Amino acid sequence: MSHTIKEKTKLLARVRRIKGQVEAIERALEAELGCADVLMLVASVRGAVNGLTVELMEDHIRNHVVDPAHEPDPERAKGAAELIDVVRTYLK
Amino acid sequence: MSHTIKEKTKLLARVRRIKGQVEAIERALEAELGCADVLMLVASVRGAVNGLTVELMEDHIRNHVVDPAHEPDPERAKGAAELIDVVRTYLK
């Protein structure tokens, strides 16, 4: 299995929130809201997609590469923790 | 009105395609697909959201600021055409 049950629940909640935000853009276009307002809705989807990406990468590192919390080799644990920080800095 | 009918139809098609892509991520998580596969689906949403952003900005420039195709002042027409190129380069 790829994610723990707890992670899966959190990820699904994020994805459904993004779907709701995309539906809000659809309604805004149908209601002929101004371009600038639609663009602000799109910016919020972009932010939410970046947040989802960070969470998925972090889960991938912890579950399939090295989990800093359970790795016995201290060098690898440090390397993985730093990597998670870097991913957060770059993608958020 | 904020967009022409033709633009609105194109934008709505793009947004509905993005909704379909988000639903594919939802199904992938429910089916417990691997993280790396889910991340590739998320990358395609990110690309589609950037494409939608470029189209909305371009429509905004043409409809609410300066349309290079119909602007009588040649300096402004050139400035707006360059701006559209720059937006495409930076956001795609």
Place this chain on the structure above:
Amino acid sequence: MSHTIKEKTKLLARVRRIKGQVEAIERALEAELGCADVLMLVASVRGAVNGLTVELMEDHIRNHVVDPAHEPDPERAKGAAELIDVVRTYLK
């Protein structure tokens, strides 16, 4: 001329600051600083380059397309002001 004297001075100061940040990355690599530290320096260059991009786009809109502060047509002035907001939201 493409920028006012005041804008040019500000832009040159930004670019020289970015050059200094790139030189700091060079020294960090020569001194064999850890990857994670170097990546944080690179993240700050990325942020500074985005800031420079926003300033250049804003100057371009004001000087070569529509300056919201001096445009007699209120629709265009509003459209250009919204565009500057959108550019700031997306690129910062």
Place this chain on the structure above:
Amino acid sequence: MSHTIKEKTKLLARVRRIKGQVEAIERALEAELGCADVLMLVASVRGAVNGLTVELMEDHIRNHVVDPAHEPDPERAKGAAELIDVVRTYLK
């Protein structure tokens, strides 16, 4: 030591190329080149900074987390190889 000698040489060459590109922006501003031309130079710096980021992250994963080429655990080797692909997709 944080990078191999070979990696360090490649990274330093990339950083010096970026410094050269930043100096080209400086000269373009001093020569009062048009905004749109300066913005295209800035876009090329942005691309080069993203390339440097990918290379540094990849080196970090290989040297400090898991090197897919030398990892005895096949699950971890696969996880790290997928992570490197994902980083390339998202940051390039």
